[in-house]
Amino acid sequence: MAQPSDDQLRAILVDMVGARVQARRLWNLQRQGQVGTLAPIDGHEAAIAATAHALDPEQDWIFPQYREPLALQRFGAEVLDRYLLYNVGHPAGSHLPPAVRVAPLQISLATQIPHAVGLAWGMTLQNQPGVVTVFFGDGSSSEGDFYEAGNLAGVLGVPVIFLCINNQWAISTPLHQQTAAETIAAKAAAFGMPGLTVDGNDAAAMYDAVDEARTRALAGQGPTLIEALLYRLGAHTTADDPTRYVPAEELEEARRNDPTERLRVHLVERGLWDDEAHTATEAAALARFDEAFDRARTTPIAPDAVLDHCTTVDSQRLARQRALLLDPEGAES
Template structure:
């Protein structure tokens, strides 16, 4: 499998892509960018207890998610895949309810959406994706699993074991690493030996692809190729999308304590939304008026989602004890009685 272009170019090209695809990519990325801005504001207002921004990673997420078949494939996300959820067709009011801590992991239907629940375990979605993929083949179906994880998670044992298992058994999985340069406060050069995550793929008997994570078209092409390969029964692929986390790790983080602001400024000049917009105009896939309409529609959709999640009713507190175990235990029943007594005081 060929290596796709890595980060570092001043511009991108979409000449090789269908115009309707580039416009779809832009619509999803623009909506995610505006929703991200609204979500940060909700956290500052106390509506969300915490939030993790996706700003700067929209191309990596939207480019990969749109390469899947939402009726056959299944996504296993971390806690930062809001843009991927939006592009995959998840109900975003119900998805964003996760950040309000409403219900167990959100209000959307994970099975129907074919998009896993928010997973805050570092590397946690990866073994889940491999398990689902193996089960898919045992059922005789042709779905493909896509597992998102970060550069920090690539150092976790769960990720290594999952890739080795998938390589040995030829599981239909796309391992998608968003290398945003920082494992929270630890830079790549202090936790990735050899400087490349995709290079590790050879040891697991699968192709490794390094792609410019700020080039939505390149990400889409690399992911579509990996999905097609898995669907043909040719096994897993590891994709490393080189991008950058321009915002703090979360709303409780202060990146000024561990990274140089000049580095962030350099990456801001390669903003993926701006790059795609300029490429669409250069290719003649849309004009300024059409993109202005897309911008307005994206902002309206982001505000609709914002208002919907802010107004979502809080669940009954008794639901804290629902689905903890298949069958309740004496200890859980005791805790529920204690909670009820405190509520009734």
């Protein structure tokens, strides 16, 4: 058992509080038409932030789905920059700066899972240290990619942590229509790896589970499937109206278990946190956000930027397309 230290718990709460206020600001910007569709983080904060704190940004990798980026800033300020570029529709938002070990967010469900296993396999072959953590939802766990990647990871024994964020909804599909299995963790048995269900609203429990899976992976003992059981407290995305399908009493019950409030109360009771720290954390996160958003908004988009990073070297066809984008009239003549 590796419990997080008091300092680590405080740092996890800072990330959780910051991610939530930043997500609220983004939601408002979306309503003002300044950014595209996005997915709120409410209810996922402990599972994501505690996981990031149990990992080492210097050697471990994270493959997110689409709700994680704001709570992953421990892996580098560029994570926020890239996420905001993505939200304002800048092609650079989908590119991977080599020094930041967080892959771009993924919307095509579960496709990030084989990518994560492939990277971990490559790291093993090249004798590189570190583990790869891949986030995916309960909905993604029904995709073929999850089963193929899980099977391959089990056979190869690669250092991967499969981190299923089970928020009990996939848009309007409830968990009981997603799987007849008792838990998502149970599926690990078929891959030949350990699987455990963790209280995803409990930051310390999440830290502990990820730390243990990481230790196993680093010792060459292979992958682990961790199911973080929590509840989606917000809408699926800015395009969704969950009041049409989420039972009000179920949501109310889940709100009583809000992970951020739970950790805040725990730290206040132990004299490790107070209102002043909370307010200062929110203000600092918003200041950081506003500065990064300004940068994203004012970053020029070259007409051919959409073709950058498609391939290492432009093919003749790509070069022709690039010329066309840069000078549509010139290319016509």
